[in-house]
Amino acid sequence: MTSLGATVTREGIRFAAWSSSARRIWVSIFDDEGTREIDRLELQPEGEGVHALFVAGLAAGTRYGFRADGDYAPEIGLWFDPDKLLIDPYAVEIDRPYVYDIRLAARRGEGTDTAPLLPKAIAATLPQPVPALPPLFQPGGLIYEVPVRAFTMLHPAIAKPQRGTLAALAHPAIVEHLKKLGVGAVELMPVTASIDERHLPPLGLRNAWGYNPVTFMALDPRLAPGGLAELRQTVAALREAGIGVILDLVFNHTGESDRLGPTLSLRGLDSRTYYRHRPDGSLINDTGTGNTVACDHPVVREMVLDTLRHFVCHAGVDGFRFDLAPILGRVDGAFDAAAPLLMAIRNDPAVGDRALIAEPWDIGPDGYQLGNFPPPFLEWNDRYRDDIRRFWRGDSGMVGALATRLAGSSDVFAKPGQQTSRSVNFIAAHDGMTLADMVAYERKHNEANGEQNRDGHDDNLSWNNGVEGETGDRAIVTARFDDRCALLATLFASRGTIMLTAGDEFGRTQKGNNNAYAQDNEITWLDWAGRDQALEQYAVLLAAMRRSVPALSDTRFLTGEPPPGSEKADAVWLTETGTPLDEAGWHDPARRRLVLMLGGDDRRLAAVINGDRRACMFTLPERDGFRWEPAIETPGGAAGISRPVPGRTVIFMIEHEAGQAQIKENPSGK
Structure with a gap:
């Protein structure tokens, strides 16, 4: 396809846009402040839907937007209106953030020129591509999910003007924290420019997560005031520290929303191509946000691929997480693991070797597709999340599910020819209860969202040890701390890739708000000064x-059988007495204790899990010439098996040759 967007040359700029049904398309040129339209030039049809014009004398930095004309019939998906300024779908930079205004949704003929209400695209000369280096992140590592703004807004070591930006992620204090945790890659929640949903401004709220984009390449000026260069420099700084960067991208919908939403870009250029519609012309809503991007259309498919190439080639990112990823695999509305876009992503020379992570569900027909994406896509595993929560909540009959999740979720991912887990194991993410709130709030508390606590999930598989939200009682505080430690320990002991949301390692709380997308304030901003340093240190030890x-970060499924080249089983499941768990034990609904023992040919590691509230003596099998020692210091001094293991606890024991001193890794990561 002919290059779209604004292509800057020495002689001028070529502007190009695509539309299958617009009769006329113009480019509006604005002054250096982006406030006054100084020219409006008509693009010329070049065939196959491309409209283009070369304008001599213009240079990088030119501010512009498109306008389109054609039939106006919203009821059948036609929204052409020359009064609507349209952001270039291929814009790589905009001059200011998006601000929702009801006039952006005005109907044609109501006399509203939206140019004063919108940012302007900036024609840019892209830098030379970064060196083509292999991605740092590999499956089995630790992904650290980061809400860029909330992560550093309260960090005392970062200068206030830099807080909340991409550049702040490269600050030495942040890099040190990431290295202590052994982070393989930070997964940045959306950093491309987004707009608030229309119901938020009247409530005095704004979208703090960024999952409401307008176009796909331009960064949000609030998060990246330095534009693409800021992202590129941050990626380079983190890479130098051995940390990759994964971008969370939203290709499933845009902020143009439903039929009452604003006309900002794709809708005004060619809604019927860029969005999926029913035969009667109404928008399909497989996303819950009002519209669904038509990822099965060749033009959209190429736009998505161009976006991914842009961030790999010009920023050097390690990979991508795809929000509501079944949308990318829908062909004529039905999910297909061999969909052209999914195949094109994994086969693309620039993109195919990157980390590719799917959120494997949307709300459309057959929208739950966990385990069904093609390799090498990794997948967020909500069954892991739910089963681990159920076990530690105290639900009966969960020991078998616990073992399956620890072993890599072969019931989900062991497809023919696949020997490794594609699971991204997580207990908490940006959406839902935080890890700390999970053990302190049995019910959600979303009152601050202005929807009378009706929004967000009602079934959180959470619990409280005492009075809801109570923080003063010592016994309650201790019980919650123990549960948080147990959850973290389970995560770090699991086969497959693991994911930790920023701040969960030190007890971040949202006061029970499980849908804090609209809380750009202390509800979501990480409290660095008040963090639980004991919990944080335990997370550092777990990471070390x-x-x-190596057996912990191996992605091969645990089978209980010898792996190739070995005569010993890769895992042994034991009771608290040190005997193998038999069939009756696996099906005992009251069983709350389990030992996972890894490694047979060298030193063994045992994860001793006491999910009961009662303390219990555990026995581990002995070998001549070896002795069991604590692998890490357990909070509360409950390490070892020479005394009862307290309830609600995971301890790790490791074998050492008799007479050899234990070698401990420096948890600082230095």
Whole structure:
């Protein structure tokens, strides 16, 4: 396809846009402040839907937008209106953030020129591509999910003007924290420019997460005031520290929303191509946000691929997480694991070797597709999340599910020819209860969202040890701390890739708000000064242990059978008495205790899990010439098996040759 967007040359700028049904398309040129339209020039049809014009004398930095004319019949998906300024779908930079205004949704003929209400695209000369280096992140590592703005807004070591930006992620204090945790890659929640949903401004709220884009390449000026260069520099700084960057991208919908939403870009250029519609012309809503991007259309498919190439080639990112990813695999509305876009992503020379992570569900027909994406896509595993929560909540009959999740979720991912887990194991993410709130709030508390606590999930598989939200009682505080430690320990002991949401390692709380997308304030801003340093240090020790014991980060499924080249089973499941768990034990609904023992040919590691509230003596099998020692210090001094293991606890024991001193990794990561 002919290059779209604004292509800057020495002689001028070529503007190009695509539309299958617009009769006329113009480019509006604005002054250096982006406030006054100084020229409006008509693009010329070039065939196959491309409209283009070369304008001599213009240079990089020119501010512009498109306008389109054609039939106006919203009831059948036609929204052409020359009064609507349209952001270039291929814009790589805009001059200011989006601000929702009801006039952006005005009907044609109501006399509203929206140019004063919108940012302007900036024609840019892209930098030379970064060196083509292999991605740092590999499956089995630790992904650290980061809400860019909330992550550093309260960080005392970062200068206030830099807080909340991409550049702040490269600050030495942040890099040190990431290295201590052994982070393989930070997964940045959306950093492309987004707009608030129309119901938020009247409530005095704004979208704090960014999952409401307008176009796909331009960064949000609030998060990246330095534009693409800021992202590029941050990626380079983190890479130098051995940390990759994964971008969370939203290709499933845009902020143009439903039929009452604003006309900002794709809708005004060719709604019927860029969005999926029913035969009667109404918008399909497989996303819950009002519209669904038509990822099965060749023009859209190429736009998505161009976006991914842009961030790999010009920013050097390690990979991508795809929000509501079944949308990318829908062909004529039905999910297909061999959909052209999914195949094109994994086969693309620039993109195919990157980390590719699917959120494997949307709300459309057959929208739950966990385990059904093609390799090498990794997938967020909500069954892992739910089963681990159920076990530690105290639900009966969960020991088998616990073992399956620890072993890599072969019931989900062991498809023919696949020997490794594609699971992204997580217990909490940006959406839902935080890890700390999970053990302190049995019910959601979303009152601050202005929807009378009706929004967000009602079934959180959460619990509280005492009075809801109570923080003063010592016994309650201790019980919650123990549960948080147990959840973290389970995560770090699991086969497959693991994901930790920023701040969960030190007890971040949203006061029970499980849908804090609209809280750009202290509800979501990480409280660095008040963090639980004991919990944080335990997370650091867990991370050091996972790095030092290769069996923990191995992505091959645990089978209980010898792996190739070995005579010993890859895993042994034991009771608290040290005997193998038999069939009756697996099906005992009251069983709350389990030992996972890894490694048979070298030193073994045992994860001793006591999910009961009662303390219990555990026994581990002995070998001549070896002795069991604590792998890490357990909070509360409950390490070891020479005394009862307290209830609601995971301890790790590791074998050492008799007479050898234990070698401990420096948890600082230095």
